[in-house]
Amino acid sequence: MGSDPQYIKYPDLTLAQHVFNLSNPACPQPVRQTSLKKLQDVITENKMAPFYRHLAHPVEGILNHSGEGVPQLPAKSLLTSNMLASRKSPQKIDFPWDEALYQSLVEDNRKELDTFQKEEDEAEEAAGETEVLAARGKRAEFWARVGDKDKAIESHEALLEKTTFLGTKIDLMLAMVRIGLFFGDSQFVKKSIERANTFIESGGDWDRRNRLKAYKGLHLLTVRSYNIAAPLLLDSLSTFTSYELCSYSSLVIYSILAGSLSLKRVDFKAKVVDAPEIKAILGPGEDRLAALTGEVSSGLGAQDEEMKDASVSRTTPAAATTVVNLTTLGAGSGIQAEAETPVDFSPLANLVDSLYTGNYRSFFLALAAVEDNFLNQDRYLHEHRAWFVREMRLRAYQQLLQSYRVVGLNSMASDFGVTVDYLDRDLAKFIASNRIACTIDRVNGIIETNRPDDKNKQYADVVKHGDALITKLQKYGQAVRLRGSERS
Numbered sequence: 001m002g003s004d005p006q007y008i009k010y011p012d013l014t015l016a017q018h019v020f021n022l023s024n025p026a027c028p029q030p031v032r033q034t035s036l037k038k039l040q041d042v043i044t045e046n047k048m049a050p051f052y053r054h055l056a057h058p059v060e061g062i063l064n065h066s067g068e069g070v071p072q073l074p075a076k077s078l079l080t081s082n083m084l085a086s087r088k089s090p091q092k093i094d095f096p097w098d099e100a101l102y103q104s105l106v107e108d109n110r111k112e113l114d115t116f117q118k119e120e121d122e123a124e125e126a127a128g129e130t131e132v133l134a135a136r137g138k139r140a141e142f143w144a145r146v147g148d149k150d151k152a153i154e155s156h157e158a159l160l161e162k163t164t165f166l167g168t169k170i171d172l173m174l175a176m177v178r179i180g181l182f183f184g185d186s187q188f189v190k191k192s193i194e195r196a197n198t199f200i201e202s203g204g205d206w207d208r209r210n211r212l213k214a215y216k217g218l219h220l221l222t223v224r225s226y227n228i229a230a231p232l233l234l235d236s237l238s239t240f241t242s243y244e245l246c247s248y249s250s251l252v253i254y255s256i257l258a259g260s261l262s263l264k265r266v267d268f269k270a271k272v273v274d275a276p277e278i279k280a281i282l283g284p285g286e287d288r289l290a291a292l293t294g295e296v297s298s299g300l301g302a303q304d305e306e307m308k309d310a311s312v313s314r315t316t317p318a319a320a321t322t323v324v325n326l327t328t329l330g331a332g333s334g335i336q337a338e339a340e341t342p343v344d345f346s347p348l349a350n351l352v353d354s355l356y357t358g359n360y361r362s363f364f365l366a367l368a369a370v371e372d373n374f375l376n377q378d379r380y381l382h383e384h385r386a387w388f389v390r391e392m393r394l395r396a397y398q399q400l401l402q403s404y405r406v407v408g409l410n411s412m413a414s415d416f417g418v419t420v421d422y423l424d425r426d427l428a429k430f431i432a433s434n435r436i437a438c439t440i441d442r443v444n445g446i447i448e449t450n451r452p453d454d455k456n457k458q459y460a461d462v463v464k465h466g467d468a469l470i471t472k473l474q475k476y477g478q479a480v481r482l483r484g485s486e487r488s
Contacts, residue, residue: 051147
């Protein structure tokens with residue numbers, strides 16, 4: 001058994017989402033106002049002087065609208081981040097700058113740091129190494145709490161060097177991962193996850209291994225590695241306890257989106273459509289009850305390879321539901337579940353159902369709803385929303401075309417609820433980039449699929465590579481061959 005996780009309270013990643021909301025034109029005005037109020041309250045409550053300056057300073061603030069001047073301080077002293085939805089924030093909401101408030105926060109921070117220094121000095125004189133590390137740990141958490149990226153990383157690194165307990169080392173690395181996620185620094189997140197993985201492999205406990213799995217999955221999601229992220233996120237659904245990283249609702253959303261895009265049809269059926277954790281959220285009443293009670297899920301077979309024109313009842317969940325984490329439910333802990341904000345999962349439910357059953361007209365409508373309700377509103381998904389929608393369209397096209405040798409243009413356009421011209425243009429992009437093996441015959445109004453012959457392709461590859469190898473050997477032989485007169 002491992003020790004309880006440490007350093008999980010700060011930074012609060014929900015604050016980064018509120019900053020994103022303020023800069024997101026697609027975010028409703030009431031939500032932006034709520035985010036503004038929340039940020040102002042938390043900054044005052046947690047004495048976040050560096051973060052307040054980073055957001056609202058008239059010159060340096062990333063949410064500043066009134067000042068258009070160039071920062072006067074050296075570039076190295078400015079806090080860098082990638083927290084905004086766009087480079088230009090909406091003009092309707094301004095984050096006001098209060099110099100008196102800022103100076104008050106700075107003074108509070110100075111007093112708190114003096115207290116930490118005093119505790120550390122006293123621990124060094126009269127106590128042991130454990131007390132000294134505890135005082136330094138308070139300083140590290142302080143910098144993470146007030147939102148100073150550079151000093152937070154520096155203090156965590158200093159603490160990491162002095163710490164001997166493996167569990168604490170892993171907790172410190174995971175805290176640094178969250179600092180990187182908070183400020184949108186993907187490179188730092190990647191390096192920190194690699195370092196945390198090294199510690200985990202050297203003997204990390206079960207709980208920290210599962211936490212790191214969720215961290216990896218979320219990071220991979222932010223860099224478009226959905227095929228690697230999907231298994232990690234879906235596996236995390238049954239063991240999730242990392243509420244410092246994201247809510248369980250968010251994990252469900254990320255898992256469904258990653259799985260829908262990247263998993264093969266058989267895996268998609270088993271791990272998304274029929275997964276108990278997902279059916280407990282997306283399914284109709286009887287499926288939710290079956291998932292919660294541990295009964296085997298019913299439905300279409302998991303081993304069907306080809307598309308079936310199945311006629312099944314459409315998923316009709318409630319308008320907004322509170323997700324249930326089966327892990328905490330089984331452990332008798334409902335604290336985190338009760339804190340979950342109700343979410344309308346119906347667009348995701350419709351997306352999963354229509355993709356699997358081949359109801360492509362509903363699929364396009366569900367995809368548009370997912371873009372509006374989830375992709376546009378989440379700081380991790382927003383940057384890749386156009387790519388995700390394009391890849392999902394490609395998946396639907398591939399899924400339909402793989403079952404037919406010839407498809408009528410009018411018929412396929414009718415299935416997707418689009419015009420023939422739109423379908424022609426959209427398919428042409430994927431055909432030109434070799435993403436779909438088919439040709440379009442507009443004269444006869446048909447689409448002919450070109451199923452690749454794997455054996456012939458393998459034979460052609462062997463011949464091609466063999467020719468290249470023989471050519472290289474011949475050139476090598478000519479270069480090293482010695483005439484009889486040169487051997488002496």
